[in-house]
Amino acid sequence: MTTLKELLACGSPVERQRPWPRSVVNIETWQLAAQQLLAGEVAMLGLWADNAAVHLALSNEEGTDVAVLTLPCADGHFPSIGQYHSPAIRLERSIQDLFGMRADGLPDTRPWLDHGRWGQQYPMGAALPAPDNGIVYEFLAAEGESLHQIPVGPVHAGIIEPGHFRFSANGELVVRLEERLAYTHKGVEKLMAGSDLATAARLAGRVSGDSTVAYAWTFARAVEAALGIIVPQRALWLRALMAELERLANHLGDIGAICNDAAFTLMHAQCGVLREQVLRVSASVFGHRLMMDRIVPGGVSTDMDEDGARQVSDLIGIIRSQLPSLLELYDNTTSLEDRTVGTGIVEHALVQQFATGGFIGRASGRKFDARKNLAYEPYEKLVFEIPVRHKGDVNARVWIRFDEVGQSLAMLEQIITQLPGDMDIHQDTDQRTFSGGEGIALGEGFRGDILVWVDIDENGRITRCHLRDPSWFQWPLLEVAIKDNIVADFPLCNKSFNCSYSGHDL
Amino acid sequence: MRKTLFKNLLSHPVSEPPPAVDDDEVSALAKKLERLSKARLGRSLAIRMVDAGSCNACELEINALNNPVYALDRFGINFVASPRHADVLLVTGPVTKSMREALERTYQAMPAPKWVVTAGVCAQNGGLFAGSYACVDGGVAAVVPVNLHIAGCPPSPAELLRGLLTLLSATMVK
Secondary structure (H helix, E strand, O other): OOOOOHHHHHHHHEEEEEEOOOEEEOHHHHHHHHHHHHHHHHHHEEEEOOOOOOEEEEEEEOOOOOEEEEEEEEOOOEOOOOOOHHHHHHHHHHHHHHHHOOOEEOOOOOOOOOOOOOOOOOOOOOOEEOHHHOOOOOOOOOOOOOOEEEEEOOOOOOOOOOOEEEEEEEOOOOEEEEEEEOOOOOOOOHHHHHEHHHHHHHHHOOOHHHHHHHHHHHHHHHHHHOOOOOOOOHHHHHHHHHHHHHHHHHHHHHHHHHHHHOOOOHHHHHHHHHHHHHHHHHHHHHOOOOOOOOEEEOEEOOOOOOOHHHHHHHHHHHHHHHHHHHHHHHOOOOHHHHHHHHOOOOOOOHHHHHHHHHHHHHHOOOOOOHHOOOOOOOOOOOOOOOOOOOOHHHHHHHHHHHHHHHHHHHHHHHHHHHHOOOOOEEEEOOOOOOOEEEEEEEEOOOOOOOOEEEOOOOOOEEEEEEEOHHHHOOOHHHHHHOOOOOHHHHHHHHHOOOOOOOHOOO | OHHHHHHHHHHHOOOOOOOOOOOHHHHHHHHHHHHOOOOOOOOEEEEEEEOOOOOHHHHHHHHOOOOOOOOOHHEEEOOOOOHHHHEEEEEEEOOOOOOHHHHHHHOOOOOOOOOEEEOHHHHHHOHOOOOOEEEEEEOOOHHHOOOEEEOOOOOOHHHHHHHHHHHHHHHHOO
């Protein structure tokens, strides 16, 4: 067994990165890390590239410490992590598509992000011209006498994001689901490179709109770590306030939407009204229903006055008063639970292997939450629990959301009463005062942990920024969860996962 | 469940009155639509929504139109699953190159007369994503003809509702 610290010590440290260490390692250490991932001694938080190197972000088994290993690969080749540790496969396919680098030994060499429509190849590497007439994509085979295929998407029936699902079914029973994503790939990381902090922050806030607060915050923390900026206390607490409002709105929306996919519209309507109230309070207090662009590097752009605090308090009261009847409504409707209990089970071993965050991990017994395990301000000052359940089915994922709504309400109450009264909500990020640097942050969005790694030059411009959505380690498990369930239960499973397309496709 | 149903039955509806629609805007739009809408639709619109690469914020707000507060269907406006049933194509996102063909084919699958409405700045001109190697230049209008833009990042449900009601009124002007 090799610990995270020992892996780090095998290489030479890079002083530039804050707050967690980064080490430049050789191929042997890189492969040792892959072995440790396979053995479950460390967990993978991210895997990304820039032109001359690949970076692997790891945490220890307990999820309380983070480190980055960097493998220089001037010739563009690096040993595949995915050949040992399958959660890395799609990340390595993406690195190949964007940079033209090669992950030697990668078991799946099909493109992932590149659909052959960009008019070029390797847009973040050599950017070679390529025809944009599409790529013939071979789906994995499922063979058998009575099997048939059901192709779904990219345009889906509802008001949702685009992606393609290829079902192989035996009658009603799903034998294999294969996802094909990246229809919403917008080239965010290329747009980030060379942009100033303000533009980059706006981009970060539009990686996945439902998590705009969580993204803006995690990006801001990475920038602040890189530049050594101390954020005023009041701003930190206001950030947490917004983040918990965002979590509340999303969880309420999800609970309703999951029930709606079991044709239980009553819950959808009840939750929809509550969600609307959260968004209206957010708009009234911070000036934007989803609170976009309210968190900026250095602090927050909008303060909350006393009237705003009262509105949030009232909102907490309203939701608290209605939550018991919603819980009862869910718990006492057996026809609904008949659909959710035992449906779409994700085994504990899988969420451990994939280091799956958010309600999917926690509904399958993985107790990880960046607000607790890697507590950042102000969460270490707040009293809250991380709810965990073990059944791993749709029902458990609904209950985790209910549990977390309760926790968020408790946190909001504490924030309102303990909000520091200082006047300052923003620390200047003017690049003249700073010398550039490299920062990394892990933040807990409603969906799970978001990783942001950023490198800023001395002029205050981004040279490279990587944003890893929690969905990267959740989407693959949906393929497993639906196996041996009926096709009609796919919407339920999918909605209980509620993975981000845009956040994943980037 | 019964308790909740009874409570709702006995309380006032949460649905709010619709936003006011500007008459000048309606007649201006009606003039633009005139040559398209030989056959009028009566008091209803069926919308097929396509996300052409948005960040999903616009979808959140479009979904909110269906909550009881906005209750879009009371105006005869419905979201439909098939483009074959749709009068209006509502598009969000800057149109990623990987979604371009899906957007074109959805439009082609719709029967005439048909209208295209965009929601959000990205759909209008690419927004923050303009100039990316992965996005079409010029937003939705570069791919399918657009009749109405609803601005915002994202547009609020009230703004979306106002835009759709303007369109509904415009299709009924003689």
